[in-house]
Amino acid sequence: MxxxxxxxxxxxxxxxxxxxxxxxxxxxxxxxxxxxxxxxxxxxxxxxxxxxxxxxxxxxxxxxxxxxxxxxxxxxxxxxxxxxxxxxxxxxxxxxxxxxxxxxxxxxxxxxxxxxxxxxxxxxxxxxxxxxxxxxxxxxxxxxxxxxxxxxxxxxRVEPAVFLQTLLVKDGANTQTLLVVNDIQYFSASPPYVTIHLSHKKYLHTATLKALEAQLDNGIFVRIHKSCLLNINTIVSVQSRKNGDYDVKLTDQTILRVSRNYAANLKEKWPARPQVSLK
Structure with a gap:
């Protein structure tokens, strides 16, 4: 004893x-x-x-x-x-x-x-x-x-969170590709899959946005719509629609809509990035 x-x-x-x-x-x-x-x-x-x-x-x-x-x-x-x-x-x-x-x-x-x-x-x-x-x-x-x-x-007391750094996805019938998470621009829901968007290519992945959101750094990947999870490091500008919604322009000129229900979360995290500005 x-x-x-x-x-x-x-x-x-x-x-x-x-x-x-x-x-x-x-x-x-x-x-x-x-x-x-x-x-x-x-x-x-x-x-x-x-x-x-x-x-x-x-x-x-x-x-x-x-x-x-x-x-x-x-x-x-x-x-x-x-x-x-x-x-x-x-x-x-x-x-x-x-x-x-x-x-x-x-x-x-x-x-x-x-x-x-x-x-x-x-x-x-x-x-x-x-x-x-x-x-x-x-x-x-x-x-x-x-x-x-x-x-x-x-x-x-818990150990510091370990976020997902890479993602293994199928690229064709018999090929798998290892993606660097920080290279991903955004995820969009395509039930029963999730579409992974890079600047040059898209991939289908068998997961849900909710599951991915729990594994990703929420200081970088932010939900902007119920069907879209965005890497805020890829934002070039944010433009208000005057109705509570916003449009975000990414580095590849892609424009995505930010739902008013998620705008506050984006505003909280995105202005911390010095390379962009809110309009």
Whole structure:
């Protein structure tokens, strides 16, 4: 099985991992300082060892944040990621009183009971747990969205179109001729065939204009009529008929009609050719 494409930042970057422990230590120190200030305002006794013990809530973020990111990296569905986030937050709140009980049994004269510690953790740290793990969920979800968008763009990317450069046609009963597409002036429909017009000769070809149009460069070959596909490089001039239609004159003096339904497409592409002008 391949490793998930998105893994925790602290696994990708050892420096980030080294910063994680000092941040937790700073939060513990801030928690102890807050307890001390509270006792000052309330004029009650302050016990450093007890404050440090109950500040162990922050230590649990080290393994549980790693666990959250690893589990979330293995799923794609947003609701599953949210479920994992809520599960990790609940696991934190459930584990916290157990950690207090264990540490107090090992290092303190008095062992704190599980249930009162759980109630304290629920009232003191529920919001913090949801906010911190919720932030992890938001970061992971945004990374997944960015990755998904990038994969969609990559999947939609297509190779540059390869247009038809030559065309093999029959020239008589037993002869075939290879035509250079750029030498063709225009194609006209002659059902069930297509007539290929060069400046010096015509050929019949077993195809349809629609099929040829899909294979040819649409920046060069433009439909000017439902039955005519024109190589715009062969145009010498375009003359309006004053009714929406146009006449195009080709290099061999052939004149073709441009239907008003296709005139806009021709106007869009043909003026880009500097060797001709629109009248």
């Amino acid at each position: 391949t490793q998930p494409a998105i893994i925790p930042i602290i696994e990708q970057n050892p420096k980030a991992y080294r910063l994680f422990a000092p941040i937790v230590a700073l939060l513990i120190a801030a928690n102890i300082a807050a307890d001390y200030l509270y006792t000052l305002f309330q004029n009650t006794a302050f016990y450093l060892s007890e404050s440090a013990l109950f500040s162990s809530y922050w230590i649990l973020f080290v393994p549980l944040v790693l666990l959250q990111w690893r589990w979330m990296s293995s799923v794609e569905k947003r609701y599953l990621q949210l479920s994992i986030t809520l599960l990790i937050a609940a696991l934190h709140l459930v584990t916290y009183p157990g950690l207090i009980r264990l540490l107090s049994a090992l290092f303190y004269d008095h062992t704190f009971a599980y249930w009162p510690s759980f109630q304290f953790g629920l009232s003191a740290y529920l919001v913090q747990s949801l906010v911190i793990y919720g932030y992890g969920f938001a970061v992971m979800a945004s990374k997944k969205s960015i990755q998904s968008a990038a994969e969609t763009i990559e999947a939609a």
